[in-house]
Amino acid sequence: MSALIIPCFIKNQWDIDCLNRLLGSVQSQTKPFERVYLVNDSSPLKYECRHDFVEHIILDKNGGPARARNIGIEKVLKLDIQHLLFTDHDCILDREWNEQMTSFLSRTEFAAVGGMTHSWGKTFLDYYHDINGTLAGKWLLPDKKELWYMPSLNFGMKAFAAEQFPFDERFPTAAGEDVDLCLRLRSKYRIGFCPAAKLWHDYGYKNSILGFNKFVKLFKKYKSSSATVYEGHTVLMWDSSESIFKGNMYESDLQA
Amino acid sequence: MSLIYRLKANHPNFSHVIHDYIGEMRPFAKRVSKPHLVIPMVMLKTIEWGIYRWHKTPIRRFYGVKSNELIYMITNACNDRCPKCGIWERPEPKSQHLMISHFINCLKRLHHNLYQVTLTGGEPLLFKKDVMLIAEEARKLNVPMVIVSNARLVDEEFLNRYKALGHILVISVDSVEKQKWNEFRGRNNFDIVMPKIMLAKNILGSQLRIQSVLSKESAQEIPKVIEWCKQQGIQHNTQLYQDFGAYNWHNAVTEKAMVDDGTPCAARKNICIYPNGDVVKCFDHRRIPLAKEPLGNIAKQDIIEILCTKRSTEVSKIMKTCNFPCKNMSCNKPQTLLFN
Numbered sequence A: 001m002s003a004l005i006i007p008c009f010i011k012n013q014w015d016i017d018c019l020n021r022l023l024g025s026v027q028s029q030t031k032p033f034e035r036v037y038l039v040n041d042s043s044p045l046k047y048e049c050r051h052d053f054v055e056h057i058i059l060d061k062n063g064g065p066a067r068a069r070n071i072g073i074e075k076v077l078k079l080d081i082q083h084l085l086f087t088d089h090d091c092i093l094d095r096e097w098n099e100q101m102t103s104f105l106s107r108t109e110f111a112a113v114g115g116m117t118h119s120w121g122k123t124f125l126d127y128y129h130d131i132n133g134t135l136a137g138k139w140l141l142p143d144k145k146e147l148w149y150m151p152s153l154n155f156g157m158k159a160f161a162a163e164q165f166p167f168d169e170r171f172p173t174a175a176g177e178d179v180d181l182c183l184r185l186r187s188k189y190r191i192g193f194c195p196a197a198k199l200w201h202d203y204g205y206k207n208s209i210l211g212f213n214k215f216v217k218l219f220k221k222y223k224s225s226s227a228t229v230y231e232g233h234t235v236l237m238w239d240s241s242e243s244i245f246k247g248n249m250y251e252s253d254l255q256a
Numbered sequence B: 001m002s003l004i005y006r007l008k009a010n011h012p013n014f015s016h017v018i019h020d021y022i023g024e025m026r027p028f029a030k031r032v033s034k035p036h037l038v039i040p041m042v043m044l045k046t047i048e049w050g051i052y053r054w055h056k057t058p059i060r061r062f063y064g065v066k067s068n069e070l071i072y073m074i075t076n077a078c079n080d081r082c083p084k085c086g087i088w089e090r091p092e093p094k095s096q097h098l099m100i101s102h103f104i105n106c107l108k109r110l111h112h113n114l115y116q117v118t119l120t121g122g123e124p125l126l127f128k129k130d131v132m133l134i135a136e137e138a139r140k141l142n143v144p145m146v147i148v149s150n151a152r153l154v155d156e157e158f159l160n161r162y163k164a165l166g167h168i169l170v171i172s173v174d175s176v177e178k179q180k181w182n183e184f185r186g187r188n189n190f191d192i193v194m195p196k197i198m199l200a201k202n203i204l205g206s207q208l209r210i211q212s213v214l215s216k217e218s219a220q221e222i223p224k225v226i227e228w229c230k231q232q233g234i235q236h237n238t239q240l241y242q243d244f245g246a247y248n249w250h251n252a253v254t255e256k257a258m259v260d261d262g263t264p265c266a267a268r269k270n271i272c273i274y275p276n277g278d279v280v281k282c283f284d285h286r287r288i289p290l291a292k293e294p295l296g297n298i299a300k301q302d303i304i305e306i307l308c309t310k311r312s313t314e315v316s317k318i319m320k321t322c323n324f325p326c327k328n329m330s331c332n333k334p335q336t337l338l339f340n
Helices: A013-027 A063-077 A097-107 A124-132 A159-162 A179-184 A211-232 B013-033 B036-052 B100-113 B124-140 B156-165 B177-184 B190-208 B222-232 B257-259 B303-307 B310-319
Strands: A002-008 A035-040 A056-058 A085-086 A092-093 A113-119 A136-140 A147-149 A154-158 A191-201 A241-243 B068-073 B114-120 B146-148 B168-172 B208-213 B235-239 B270-273 B278-280
Touching: A002 A063, A002 A097, A013 A035, A013 A092, A013 A097, A035 A063, A063 A085, A063 A159, A085 A097, A085 A159, A085 B114, A092 B013, A097 A191, A097 B257, A124 A211, A124 B013, A124 B036, A136 B036, A136 B303, A147 A179, A147 A191, A147 A211, A154 A159, A179 A211, A211 B036, B013 B036, B013 B310, B036 B068, B068 B100, B100 B114, B100 B270, B100 B303, B114 B124, B124 B146, B124 B156, B168 B190, B190 B208, B208 B222, B222 B235, B235 B257, B278 B303
Parallel strands: A002 A035, A002 A085, A035 A056, A113 A191, B068 B114, B068 B270, B114 B146, B146 B168, B168 B208, B208 B235
Antiparallel strands: A085 A154, A092 A191, A113 A154, A136 A147, A136 A241, B270 B278
16 A cells, blocks of 8 residues: 655646546556545645645645655654655646656665656756756665665655655755655665656756756756755765766666 | 875865766766757756755754764874974964864854864864863764873873863874883873873773774884783773884885775765864875875865865775775764774
8 A cells, every 4th residue: 555745846837737637647546545635835826726536735835845745754653554655736647657666666675765756847957967867866876775865756655664764854945855764764775776767857948048047047056955955964965875866877777 | 194284275176077077978978879969968967956056055964973083183292202203393373273263163164063072283272271172062063072182191080071071082193111111202201101191091991992003113112002901991992003103114015905904984974174274074085096185274265165075075086995904093983983
């Protein structure tokens, strides 16, 4: 059994369209989720959820995606659900995403798993993210037998791991909190990679020219968060890693 | 352990930048399957690389996992003349001794990350007033502190204050027999120091530890020290390695045996400060070419800025695979392996 946790902060119509698109893909899963929690982080724009399979939790105060996910985790841990999966509102799940993620967690000893993330858009910038592996996971080098890090948009944990390693709510935005979680988690457990668990992420680039500013801002945000994470993890942060893309996603078979 | 290096901090030069850039771009370019997209993609990668390298960003100082040890070699000066150690031969001039406020500031900046602050030397208690200031600040910041001392200058007042702060005192003892003691210390002070160790035991109780350095010269004495510690109920640790100084002491365990023992070096956890404020990741930093020069100086720069430089992170990466005999120094071992 698995539960899906989606933190969201709806600022405009594009966010609403993204969320509806995501929930459509959630609905069409080959293996349905036991529970779907949409944790609305006190969004400025009102969102009415049209799907009755979604438990819509509206927070009265904005606390960032880490806190929103932790609220979802608390809910799930009260139930007899073994696998907690996470994605973001601007993603689209492959039909077999839940099936692949939960199956991987069930048959392996990894405490957490990441799937393969592709760009949804077709601009040069999207193509860049695909080959750069910007939001794909990172192999831990030199062996590539586990992940160094997996972004929380395509991530799953076993319940015991989520209980021991919640997100750090001191991260106020969607940057760095997932790196921090993975670094802490890896002090005790390992993170596996399941290339068959696919999803697409929409970076929101209208085209390669108009999207350029957004592209630069994205990396500035990540630079800022990496400095913060470095302050917390001066030992673990600099293990060697390699970002995952189509060309190296099958370099290790972690299925067994 | 040598303390000799050029005082001028050496920042990565232009060739480091080029090397880093090529190191990033070459594997990335191989990922681009369509030849006509190689140049635009490498341009985008260059932008990302430039942001990560040069974009100045505010660091949120809210956050830390307590995984680092801050080690302050407060002085090179010492009131003993141990032949195993040459540090006392090179006391720093007064003009180069770090103002204590700089270290306190460094401690404040880093305390979220620290599981321990350690004062070593030389003999730290030559600067007893500064040591107590650090001990009190560490207590306020909830960072456990350890002093490694020869115990020559401990007294009842110091011990009572130190006890109240809850910190640990490690006394260096390589023999419990008067003749050998005086020989190993280069001073006839057995009759002065031994009573002080007993006084420390009575006042500090479990906050007192004894550490010995194993060498060919001290090999027969160390088992007696261990036995004596057992009788006294004092936790003891034997350090297997020291880079012995000018008086030709020798390690008892061969360097090869120490390197091949299969244990990893834990020195990456360290943030080490020299008496003049220079920062290194390990007191044996000279073994790594990129780390020969200090990473910065806390009298001139913020410690977080120093640790966030590209060279610091490169040195940390390199240290992950360090396998030198100095991994057997107490400062380079995981905390869990000491004083068992």
